[in-house]
Amino acid sequence: MGWNRNIYRSLIIISFVGVIILLLFGISQTLSYLTTGADRSSMLHLALHKEQVYLPKLKWKDTINPGRPIERQALQDIEQDYLNAWYIRNAAYQTNSPEGIEDYYTKNARKHIVKSLVSNKEKNIAIHSTTTTHNVALDFYSADGQLVVITDTGVKEYQRVYRNNELLLETELQSDYQVMLMLEDGFWRIRHMVKEKNHSSDTVTQTNRSIQVMGNKIFVEDKEYQIKGINYYPQKTPWDMFGDDFDIDVIATDFDIIKNAGLNTIRIFIPYEAFGKAKVKTEKLEKLKQVLDKAATKNLKVIVTLFDFYGDYSVLDWTLTHRHAEQIVSTFTNHNAILAWDIKNEPNLDFDTRGKENVLAWLKEMIHQIKQFDPNHLVTIGWSDTVSAGLLQNEVDMISFHYYQDINTFSEAYQVLNSKVKKPLVLQEFGLSSSRGFWSPFGPSEKEQANYYKQFQEIIKQNNIHYLSWTLYDFDEVPGTVVGKLPWRKHKQKHFGFIDRDGNKKPAFEFIAK
Amino acid sequence: MKPKKKHIILLFLGALICASSIAFTTVLKKQDKISAVLLTKERVFEAGNSIVLDFELSTPVRTQLFIHSSFGSNVIDPDDYHTARFIVPEFMAKKKGVVSYTLLGESGSLYDGEIRIIPNTKTKIHLESYIGPPSIIAGGEDYTMQIVIPKDSFDNPLRDSTAVLIGHQFLDIEKESIVQSKDMIGWTNIFSYDQSGRILLFSKVGETVSKEFSVEVFPSLPENFEIKSNRKHVYADGNQITEFITSIIKDKYGNVLSNGSLVKFIIKNEKGLLLHTQGSTVNGQAVGKILHPDHKDTWQIKAYIPGMAESNTLTIAYTQVLDDFEVKFDHDNRKITIGPLVSFMEQLIPDGTIVKMDLFKDNQKIDTKVKTSSHGVVRFLLQEGFYASGNYDIQIKALGIQKEFKNIALK
Numbered sequence A: 001m002g003w004n005r006n007i008y009r010s011l012i013i014i015s016f017v018g019v020i021i022l023l024l025f026g027i028s029q030t031l032s033y034l035t036t037g038a039d040r041s042s043m044l045h046l047a048l049h050k051e052q053v054y055l056p057k058l059k060w061k062d063t064i065n066p067g068r069p070i071e072r073q074a075l076q077d078i079e080q081d082y083l084n085a086w087y088i089r090n091a092a093y094q095t096n097s098p099e100g101i102e103d104y105y106t107k108n109a110r111k112h113i114v115k116s117l118v119s120n121k122e123k124n125i126a127i128h129s130t131t132t133t134h135n136v137a138l139d140f141y142s143a144d145g146q147l148v149v150i151t152d153t154g155v156k157e158y159q160r161v162y163r164n165n166e167l168l169l170e171t172e173l174q175s176d177y178q179v180m181l182m183l184e185d186g187f188w189r190i191r192h193m194v195k196e197k198n199h200s201s202d203t204v205t206q207t208n209r210s211i212q213v214m215g216n217k218i219f220v221e222d223k224e225y226q227i228k229g230i231n232y233y234p235q236k237t238p239w240d241m242f243g244d245d246f247d248i249d250v251i252a253t254d255f256d257i258i259k260n261a262g263l264n265t266i267r268i269f270i271p272y273e274a275f276g277k278a279k280v281k282t283e284k285l286e287k288l289k290q291v292l293d294k295a296a297t298k299n300l301k302v303i304v305t306l307f308d309f310y311g312d313y314s315v316l317d318w319t320l321t322h323r324h325a326e327q328i329v330s331t332f333t334n335h336n337a338i339l340a341w342d343i344k345n346e347p348n349l350d351f352d353t354r355g356k357e358n359v360l361a362w363l364k365e366m367i368h369q370i371k372q373f374d375p376n377h378l379v380t381i382g383w384s385d386t387v388s389a390g391l392l393q394n395e396v397d398m399i400s401f402h403y404y405q406d407i408n409t410f411s412e413a414y415q416v417l418n419s420k421v422k423k424p425l426v427l428q429e430f431g432l433s434s435s436r437g438f439w440s441p442f443g444p445s446e447k448e449q450a451n452y453y454k455q456f457q458e459i460i461k462q463n464n465i466h467y468l469s470w471t472l473y474d475f476d477e478v479p480g481t482v483v484g485k486l487p488w489r490k491h492k493q494k495h496f497g498f499i500d501r502d503g504n505k506k507p508a509f510e511f512i513a514k
Numbered sequence B: 001m002k003p004k005k006k007h008i009i010l011l012f013l014g015a016l017i018c019a020s021s022i023a024f025t026t027v028l029k030k031q032d033k034i035s036a037v038l039l040t041k042e043r044v045f046e047a048g049n050s051i052v053l054d055f056e057l058s059t060p061v062r063t064q065l066f067i068h069s070s071f072g073s074n075v076i077d078p079d080d081y082h083t084a085r086f087i088v089p090e091f092m093a094k095k096k097g098v099v100s101y102t103l104l105g106e107s108g109s110l111y112d113g114e115i116r117i118i119p120n121t122k123t124k125i126h127l128e129s130y131i132g133p134p135s136i137i138a139g140g141e142d143y144t145m146q147i148v149i150p151k152d153s154f155d156n157p158l159r160d161s162t163a164v165l166i167g168h169q170f171l172d173i174e175k176e177s178i179v180q181s182k183d184m185i186g187w188t189n190i191f192s193y194d195q196s197g198r199i200l201l202f203s204k205v206g207e208t209v210s211k212e213f214s215v216e217v218f219p220s221l222p223e224n225f226e227i228k229s230n231r232k233h234v235y236a237d238g239n240q241i242t243e244f245i246t247s248i249i250k251d252k253y254g255n256v257l258s259n260g261s262l263v264k265f266i267i268k269n270e271k272g273l274l275l276h277t278q279g280s281t282v283n284g285q286a287v288g289k290i291l292h293p294d295h296k297d298t299w300q301i302k303a304y305i306p307g308m309a310e311s312n313t314l315t316i317a318y319t320q321v322l323d324d325f326e327v328k329f330d331h332d333n334r335k336i337t338i339g340p341l342v343s344f345m346e347q348l349i350p351d352g353t354i355v356k357m358d359l360f361k362d363n364q365k366i367d368t369k370v371k372t373s374s375h376g377v378v379r380f381l382l383q384e385g386f387y388a389s390g391n392y393d394i395q396i397k398a399l400g401i402q403k404e405f406k407n408i409a410l411k
Helices: A002-035 A072-095 A107-122 A248-260 A280-297 A317-333 A349-353 A356-373 A407-420 A446-463 A489-491 A507-511 B002-032
Strands: A055-062 A123-140 A147-163 A168-184 A187-201 A211-214 A215-221 A221-223 A229-230 A267-270 A301-308 A340-347 A380-381 A399-403 A425-430 A466-470 B036-038 B044-046 B052-057 B064-069 B072-076 B084-087 B097-104 B109-118 B126-132 B136-138 B143-151 B163-170 B175-181 B186-193 B197-205 B211-216 B227-230 B241-245 B262-268 B276-281 B287-289 B298-307 B307-320 B327-330 B335-338 B354-361 B364-373 B380-381 B391-399 B401-410
Touching: A002 B186, A002 B327, A055 A317, A072 A123, A072 A147, A072 A168, A072 A187, A072 A317, A072 B072, A107 A123, A107 A147, A107 A187, A107 B072, A123 A399, A147 A317, A147 B064, A147 B072, A147 B197, A168 A356, A168 B064, A168 B097, A215 B136, A215 B241, A229 A349, A267 A280, A267 A340, A267 A466, A280 A317, A301 A317, A317 A356, A340 A356, A349 A356, A349 A380, A356 A380, A380 A425, A399 A407, A407 A425, A407 A446, A446 A466, A446 A507, A507 B211, B036 B109, B052 B109, B084 B307, B097 B364, B126 B211, B143 B163, B143 B197, B163 B186, B186 B197, B197 B307, B227 B298, B227 B307, B241 B298, B241 B307, B262 B287, B327 B401, B335 B354, B364 B380
Parallel strands: A055 A123, A187 B097, A229 A267, A229 A466, A267 A301, A301 A340, A340 A380, A380 A399, A399 A425, A425 A466, B044 B109, B136 B211
Antiparallel strands: A123 A147, A147 A168, A168 A187, A211 A215, A215 A221, B036 B052, B052 B084, B064 B072, B064 B097, B097 B109, B126 B143, B143 B186, B163 B175, B163 B197, B197 B211, B227 B241, B241 B287, B262 B276, B262 B298, B276 B287, B298 B307, B327 B335, B335 B380, B354 B364, B354 B391, B391 B401
């Protein structure tokens, strides 16, 4: 009885204390809410321009106008607000709510948008759209700096139209606009906007010089090129090749190992966020340049996989990824170590979570973008299986796929794919983890791994397949973002190498290239 | 023989059926691919008129029309379920520009095309005017810009090369000119004249006349000017006010400087210290005021309109207001009475005159006391708690006169 009483007592005391804590917390939250709000930064729109969310390619064709010479600062403000107006409009048509429209369209202009949105909302239509290119010429700038007329030619508008959440239409339009903007409350707002012309999209002509694809063969400097390669990460820094521990000497030594083993190609990865997203960090580019230069001196070709760990394919995010690609790709347009740009690693794995049409549309536009920035190198996509590999086959220069399934079904899968496509096929990843150990007691041993590669090399030889194996090293650590947090998964991913973590060649090394 | 003939007929019939059925199915297959033809003949519409796009389909199917215009995209349904007749919504039919459309069938697009909507000149023309800057300066170098956007009543800018009459009035000048609009606007620069004043502006397109607008023309930069002084007497009493008055300041075209222009008066005294006062102009004249000095001094005054114009240098002298004053020591010398201070007309000096007393002990300054006069008199009390007994030297300064008292013994 005494025990029970004490339990009741303590329960009452604890609940009393709990109620008091909750009460105090509630009061403090209310008070802190009441004291926030009228801060100056939000009143003066100071934080508004902080992060750029919309970065289509905008080129000022000329700024000569009869009104008055324009200042650089004004030009920048107009550009920023004009693009924001597009972004806000795109976002509004996606959600059918006029959020932010009043900031970038004058009272008379915004009426048209609002009516249009109401009409679309009634019919349950959502339009996901973005613009990728603007070529702006300044027609007029007024003496008092309050009014400007611009002509925007060749505006590429990608639109995806949904009705009742079903895809109705995917379209890419190219139009010319004449736009009048006025400076109101510190914003350049659109006052008049007139679509002047519509023209059909232009096609990018491939002008590959040193690297070409003819039929299903790859030619480098007019010689047929057979990819014998490996996916490469340094042993100490897997999935973080360009991080703080970047060491070009370690990479150079590894390149020697790869070259001496009889291979001619490596595949490396550019993480999207670590490279700075839309604003690529120069120090990262510098490191990438070192790696590519080193590869060039060692006579290795490089397949550069972009957008690693990128997962947002939404239409409104397109322009940011375009700028990311532009900064990287255009830097190395003339670098002769590069064989191909691999747009994305295994994008088909995102079909379920991000929507197949989202992913494919993004890839298609990205190929188009990259070919504009760099017509000299090939473009491919690293599909995770042979089934998806046929997708976008007309857009890519070579078709890359990964194979981790049963080795005995490979030949068949390869033949099926080969009969479907007319471009070079690259087995871009394959391998077996010698994962036998605590987490995988029945996993393959190092001998079995060697045997696997021996068998695979025979198939490769028979069919003359371009290949890149996974991977050079066993790793000590695998980041959770790669295969998840489960230790047995990580364990497997640690043992795919030809060389173990102590630097000893595993039996499989004999079959790395033959 | 008979059965043979029958067989042949049967065979023939069979072949016929086969052939016709094949032909029929191919026809059916062809029909699977739906084609559409636009029946509407017009490709150019005036804004505000109803726009109907009527398509003829080879097979009636459910259709939708995707339309893309200046302010965004929409999808519309036919006005009747079975036809492919679309009425472009009013808000889109009212806006100038190219409208691209795509006719959508059940599986993909059937027809692409575009129409052009032009501004409707049959409606009342509206004028949107922007004038800036709203004030300029005289002299013919500065200008204001008048921008006119001629529009139809649906807020569409009229087509380029619309004639816009732009005119203005200033004093007895009235000018008009016709400009052709380009890039949505008709515009002109209006340069100022030599006189200051107000320019009235207007514009006209067709029958529509704009509102009246005005631009203020302010005088141009001021020219150099003269100053003079005005004071009640020449004595340095620290009490009266001396005024500095400028001549009427004008620009080089003879326009009187705008009211409220700031003039700074810089005064240099004998010691080289700079004093400063200022005044703003009324009817071209500015007045700066400053207190007389409280000691004999000579001032050199120069006025500036910073960055634009300056005046001549004026020199004025102030004479001493008194020659001497009395000092009385009471209460064991601890109460010091200075005064009465009497001015040049034997009046008591006005209250507020500063009297300063320095105390020295063993040639070390130990304190400075400052008081203002009241009824011509100042009293200092040296209290026992603060000033120990002993001998002090005392210096007293007032109105530029200094007196010294050595070895004053406090008890």
